[in-house]
Amino acid sequence: MKTQCLSANLPETAKIAANIIKNGGLVAIPTETVYGLGANGLDEAAVAKIFEAKGRPQDNPLILHICGPEQIELFCHHIPQKAYDLAEAFWPGPLTMVLPARSNVPKRTTGGLSTVAVRCPDHDAAREIIRLAGVPIAAPSANISGKPSTTTAQHVLHDHDGKIELVVDGGPSRVGVESTIVDLTEERPRLLRPGGITPEQLLAVLGDLVVDKAVTAQIDKDEVVKAPGMKYRHYAPQSQVVIVSGSREKAARYIRDHFEPGDRVLCFDEELPLYEGCAPLSYGREADVNTLSAGLFAALRELDDPKIHQVYARCPVGGGVAYAVQNRLKKAAAFHIVDAEEEV
Numbered sequence: 001m002k003t004q005c006l007s008a009n010l011p012e013t014a015k016i017a018a019n020i021i022k023n024g025g026l027v028a029i030p031t032e033t034v035y036g037l038g039a040n041g042l043d044e045a046a047v048a049k050i051f052e053a054k055g056r057p058q059d060n061p062l063i064l065h066i067c068g069p070e071q072i073e074l075f076c077h078h079i080p081q082k083a084y085d086l087a088e089a090f091w092p093g094p095l096t097m098v099l100p101a102r103s104n105v106p107k108r109t110t111g112g113l114s115t116v117a118v119r120c121p122d123h124d125a126a127r128e129i130i131r132l133a134g135v136p137i138a139a140p141s142a143n144i145s146g147k148p149s150t151t152t153a154q155h156v157l158h159d160h161d162g163k164i165e166l167v168v169d170g171g172p173s174r175v176g177v178e179s180t181i182v183d184l185t186e187e188r189p190r191l192l193r194p195g196g197i198t199p200e201q202l203l204a205v206l207g208d209l210v211v212d213k214a215v216t217a218q219i220d221k222d223e224v225v226k227a228p229g230m231k232y233r234h235y236a237p238q239s240q241v242v243i244v245s246g247s248r249e250k251a252a253r254y255i256r257d258h259f260e261p262g263d264r265v266l267c268f269d270e271e272l273p274l275y276e277g278c279a280p281l282s283y284g285r286e287a288d289v290n291t292l293s294a295g296l297f298a299a300l301r302e303l304d305d306p307k308i309h310q311v312y313a314r315c316p317v318g319g320g321v322a323y324a325v326q327n328r329l330k331k332a333a334a335f336h337i338v339d340a341e342e343e344v
């Protein structure tokens, strides 16, 4: 199959993409979080193609992308007022809600669950394609399963050239990490994955929030969890990643002491001068965490090279969007963290 790549700015692109979706094909779609690999979320055969292209485990559910809050009722039932409050506050935007699924949503889309995840993306091209297709678009991140997510059309082509019909190029993803996921099916709202909408923002609307274990700890692959995707190896380059925490100076001393030829350092712009001769790669400015979320996956992809043995990574501290960056980086490092403050 020849994979076409069309700019989202061309007038015909959305219509061409929507037609492929309607006909049961796959289209990579730009969103503000990451690029998604999209198919008609109500068509089992089309959804099956997503799992096949990504090599995604069958029990890892997909997110249904919709045009707006008015579409929630088409695919969900027993919708609490909290869902409408969140939609009002954060949609379109990087927030996914898990709600009880209607029977029109296939089990393939929900990974066999009785709940479904829904989101309205903050990207004009994405919403236009959903609108023209006339169906919700099921779309996980467009990377090969387990690999760093896709934040540009080039990343998608790298992973799927020849396997999908179309990539819609809408430029680099603005947020750069996947959506925040909040489960609203229990009495208390539960954060399943941090993202561009921060825990602080959620709390301001909900007044209550439980953080799921999958956010902060490594989940065993046989464990039954609320966020099925979170138990799998994620975001990881081929090399070993270790996070080095602690002050700038102590971390630099630890890394420089342990660095061997063929290793790499993943750090902030501000730290580049400290790692001369250690092949440093910056993923953004520590002073502006949005540049770190936007740059993280492209950097992890650059470090996805079998010749690299060890990557020493610096991670931002604190809440807000930094919380999402920490979550992705810790998963990429399989929770391998060294505290430079405790090392001599």
Ligand code: AMP
Pocket: 060, 061, 062, 063, 098, 110, 113, 115, 116, 117, 139, 140, 141, 178, 181, 192, 226, 227, 228, 229, 230
């Ligand atoms: P991705 O789109 O690849 O970033 O993955 C979507 C993630 O959303 C999955 O890996 C799950 O963790 C989560 N998810 C989707 N649907 C549900 C659901 N019904 N219940 C809980 N988590 C879900």
Ligand code: MG
Pocket: 140, 141, 149, 178
């Ligand atoms: Mg993903």
